[in-house]
Amino acid sequence: MKIDIFGSCISRDSFNFKNSSYSLGHYFARSSMVSAVSPPLNIEFNDIKLDSKFNKNMVYNDLTKTHQKYLKRPKNNILLIDIFEERLRIAQHSDTLFTFSREFQNSKIDIGYSLLNHEDKLLLLKNRIQEIVSLFSKYELVILNKVKPTLFYYDNNSNKLLHQNLNDNAKFLLKNSDLIFDLLESNIQNLLTIELNGFFGTSDHRWGLSPFHYEDDFYIKLNDGIKYVIETKKNFYFDKL
Numbered sequence: 001m002k003i004d005i006f007g008s009c010i011s012r013d014s015f016n017f018k019n020s021s022y023s024l025g026h027y028f029a030r031s032s033m034v035s036a037v038s039p040p041l042n043i044e045f046n047d048i049k050l051d052s053k054f055n056k057n058m059v060y061n062d063l064t065k066t067h068q069k070y071l072k073r074p075k076n077n078i079l080l081i082d083i084f085e086e087r088l089r090i091a092q093h094s095d096t097l098f099t100f101s102r103e104f105q106n107s108k109i110d111i112g113y114s115l116l117n118h119e120d121k122l123l124l125l126k127n128r129i130q131e132i133v134s135l136f137s138k139y140e141l142v143i144l145n146k147v148k149p150t151l152f153y154y155d156n157n158s159n160k161l162l163h164q165n166l167n168d169n170a171k172f173l174l175k176n177s178d179l180i181f182d183l184l185e186s187n188i189q190n191l192l193t194i195e196l197n198g199f200f201g202t203s204d205h206r207w208g209l210s211p212f213h214y215e216d217d218f219y220i221k222l223n224d225g226i227k228y229v230i231e232t233k234k235n236f237y238f239d240k241l
Contacts, residue, residue, distance in 0.1 A: 003143075003226070004074060006031070006067075006136070007082035010212060011145050014219040014226070021227045025076040028067050030058040030101045032085050034124045037131040038097040040065040041111070049108040059107050062099045071135050078230065079136055082145040083180050084212050086125070087169040090116050097124075118172040126183065133187050142188050143229055145222065146195040148177045149211035153201030160200065163211050170211045192233065194225035198240030 002025035005011050015024045028036070041063045048056045061067055089100045091113040098104070100115060116124075125132075136142050149170045152160050166174070185191060199218040203209050217240070225236035 001078070001230075002076045003078045003080050004028070004076050004139075005080045006033075006036075007080065007145065008084035008212065009207060010084050010147055010214065011080050011082045011222070013206075014222040017216070017219050017223060019220055020223045022230075026067075026070060026074070028061070030085060030088075030099055030103060031062040031067065032088055032090055032099045032121070033132045033135075034090055034121060034128060035062055035097050035099045036065065036067060037128055037135055038065065039095055040068075041093060041096055041098065043109065043111075047109055050103060050106060055103045056107075059101070059103050059109075062101070062104070063109075068135070071138060074138050077140040078143065079139040079141070080143045080145060080226065081136070081184075082147055083173070083177065083184075084147070084149075086121075086180060087149075087173040087212075089118060089169075090121050090124075092116060118168070118176075122176060122179070125180065129183055129187050132184075133189075136188060140190065141230070141233075142191045143226065144181070144184055144188075144191055144193045146181055146193050147214075147218075149174050150199070150201045150214060151211070153203060153209060154215060155203045163201070166211060192229045192235050194222065194229060194236045196221055196225065196238050196240070 001022050003022050004025040006028040043063045045060050048059050050056045090097045091100045093111050093113045151163055155161055199214055201213055202215040205213040207213050221238055228236045
């Protein structure tokens with residue numbers, strides 16, 4: 001069985017581990033929910049000056065909203081979501097909004113835009129929640145991975161250390177994660193949750209040290225949670241500590 005993902009590598013990376021009972025379907029990366037329900041921009045794929053085809057696709061899909069067509073008739077029945085991409089600010093161009101990701105900033109796309117602050121984005125999330133609900137409505141089951149940025153990580157000697165100098169994106173999400181979770185849980189009818197506590201980051205993560213990158217045990221337990229939710233149709237909670 002394939003599972004689609006609207007979110008970040010915190011959900012996608014679990015499929016790389018041997019205990020995954022499922023395979024990755026369609027992956028919507030680097031796209032905030034507000035961007036996903038906004039009108040498309042007229043951008044050519046070759047206008048995006050990035051070396052990585054994966055990164056070019058991420059930027060192209062977010063700007064042109066190609067996912068909107070897919071989500072009207074998804075090929076798979078289950079969608080896994082997380083809110084890590086909601087840490088990113090959004091930008092406005094004409095009558096539309098898009099995700100102000102690092103990949104977009106490096107893409108050299110020549111369009112004018114104005115940046116919205118985090119508070120304005122949060123207000124848009126609240127005001128457009130019914131559009132977001134509609135975007136995910138064709139799935140039989142939506143699973144919310146209720147993961148937050150981690151304040152701690154393990155170094156190479158297994159010492160537990162505090163992340164230093166969190167950026168504004170991480171601070172915003174730490175402050176507002178519960179609010180966004182509540183917004184999604186109270187509005188998406190066919191939603192179940194996975195909540196894993198007591199896990200931290202690691203200095204040797206494949207994508208680098210970050211409050212958004214976790215130790216391997218997190219992804220392994222996430223796979224257990226996905227299987228449990230699908231088989232039992234119940235929420236999954238686990239505390240490692």
